Amino acid sequence: MNSPKPAETTPEVGTARPAETTPEVGTARPAETIAAAAEQGPSTAPASHRVFPPNRPASTLALPPAASLAGIAGIAGIAPARRRTNRGDIRSAVLTLLAEQPLNGYQLIQRITERSNGGWKPSPGGVYPALQLLEEEGIVRTEETLGRKTYQLSEQGEVYVNDNWDALAAVWADTTPAPDERLVEIGTLCEHVLTAVRHALDAADDARIAQVRQLLLDTRRSLYQMLAAAADETG
Template structure:
């Protein structure tokens, strides 16, 4: 929506660029999901089952703890849904690989002896290993996305408070910067500029 100065008064840079900070993971991690925002990705088939077996091989956990730990280990890139976790817990219980015990209103699950033997004989691959953890990115990569978040903040301020001519100048500057970024990868780029006047 337009503000009283003719600028935009809408979502901030976190919403537009997916660069919001979340739980201390830095501005390169999108809110509630992977870098640049968007919904958390799904793991490959069997990933929920593997996650449960791996996490329960470490210590007993309830369903909520399994979901939260999987999200944490993937850096927020993957969060299994309750609709996937609880049926998998029931299936593993039916197979005799885990057992659940009620405690303080929650059911805590542990591996059975059969389940522990199964994990040792068939070590599951951690599904969160498929997802890049922003904490493990090189320092330069983190710095680039931090600068991008700050650029987004500056852009929103210009759009909110700037005059039409200032906004036009900002648009041209961003277009030039985008072309120069592509130029880093190649001597020439034929990437079209849809906003050229």
């Protein structure tokens, strides 16, 4: 007589797996870890967890609109700084500088640029009308030397500046240092790269997607290798 077979056990569907630990974002890593990240190959995670599925059908990929890509220039503070000015700002700047010494129009433009670390570069079309108005008000007087006007405070102007110094000097508190032009260029290049990626992936087939992905992986690897080399030098 045949004895009944024991029921086969099957793993329960939907059993929760233990959570996988992932390194904390932003944690400093030694050089060897950076180098390892640079050499990291394609992900072995399940297809549903991959950022780039291996066999994506040809289609127009949904990337952020072009306008939103401009934010990349803000990375590492590389967005160009621009200062909005009005006639009152130029007036205040001129008076505070003339309180230090007499200057001609060209020198005033230079001093404003220098005092703001390049963040504020007024045009002659803004400075000279302000000087003319101050002269008409009797706050500034001129002396002509070698065919060039030199501006200085009148007695009335000295009283005015002394009485209003705090308000006039506040104009310098709102100045922004000029951005590093090299970083500005890198920010622009980042925008151009993202735009190129958008065009390359427009209605792309599997081969094109693979090419774009590999280019980005190679670029990332090169940057990490550079960081690893710098960490070795400083370590």
